[in-house]
Amino acid sequence: MKRGRGQSAGLTREMVLDAAMGLVDREGLTALTMRRLGTELGVEAMTIYHHVPNKEALLDGLVERLVVDASDAFSEETSWQDALRVFAHRWLAGLRAHPQVLPLVLTRPAITPQNLDLMEGVLARLHQAGFSLPRGLDVIYAVAGFVVGQAVIFPIDHAAGAQRVVLTATDLEGFPLLAEAARAESPARVDRFDYALDAMLVGFGEAGGA
Numbered sequence: 001m002k003r004g005r006g007q008s009a010g011l012t013r014e015m016v017l018d019a020a021m022g023l024v025d026r027e028g029l030t031a032l033t034m035r036r037l038g039t040e041l042g043v044e045a046m047t048i049y050h051h052v053p054n055k056e057a058l059l060d061g062l063v064e065r066l067v068v069d070a071s072d073a074f075s076e077e078t079s080w081q082d083a084l085r086v087f088a089h090r091w092l093a094g095l096r097a098h099p100q101v102l103p104l105v106l107t108r109p110a111i112t113p114q115n116l117d118l119m120e121g122v123l124a125r126l127h128q129a130g131f132s133l134p135r136g137l138d139v140i141y142a143v144a145g146f147v148v149g150q151a152v153i154f155p156i157d158h159a160a161g162a163q164r165v166v167l168t169a170t171d172l173e174g175f176p177l178l179a180e181a182a183r184a185e186s187p188a189r190v191d192r193f194d195y196a197l198d199a200m201l202v203g204f205g206e207a208g209g210a
Contacts, residue, residue, distance in 0.1 A: 011041065013051040017061045024062065024100045032058075062101050063110035066094040071118045080129045081201045083122075084139075088147050088197055095151035105148055131209030139204050146200060150193055 019040045024032050034055060038045035052058045070090035073083050095102055104110075119140060126136035172179040 016051045017065050028100050059104055060110040060112050063104050063108055064112045064115050068114050069094055074121055080125050084143055088143055092147050135209045
């Protein structure tokens with residue numbers, strides 16, 4: 001039964017974001033309105049404003065959710081390289097699991113307290129490893145841009161169970177090097193992301209943090 005305007009129904013911000021994510025996953029961003037979300041939660045739309053102040057904050061919360069869900073990588077006692085590697089994999093998995101939210105990631109900075117807290121912690125880890133604060137921020141932005149770019153440009157080929165760009169013989173007629181590379185590539189090849197990510201992390205370490 002739908003509750004009245006003054007009743008919170010025991011809602012939390014996390015419950016609101018979970019319901020919003022589920023709605024967007026099923027029906028896309030255009031379906032996400034406060035009224036519709038209230039229906040999903042069984043409350044009046046006004047009740048939601050106790051947990052997110054407006055629609056903009058709700059959208060930022062969806063972006064935040066994907067980032068924070070991957071942030072456990074930094075709670076482990078590992079090197080900064082390993083922490084960033086695990087985070088990148090978890091964030092990419094989250095972006096691919098929620099493709100309807102990807103346009104928000106591309107268009108919203110989502111500077112929420114939770115995201116800033118995560119960035120602060122990562123920057124502290126990098127600073128302890130010898131990076132200056134500006135260089136540490138460069139590393140964070142570079143990894144973030146790389147992960148989002150991979151999610152946009154190289155979606156999963158679910159039929160093959162792999163991440164790849166499908167190049168056919170017709171496409172490559174007159175391009176012998178590309179044709180040879182494509183023929184040598186296994187459909188099960190999934191290490192392109194790891195190869196590029198590892199090269200970035202090694203390069204950051206070798207370049208130093210000055």
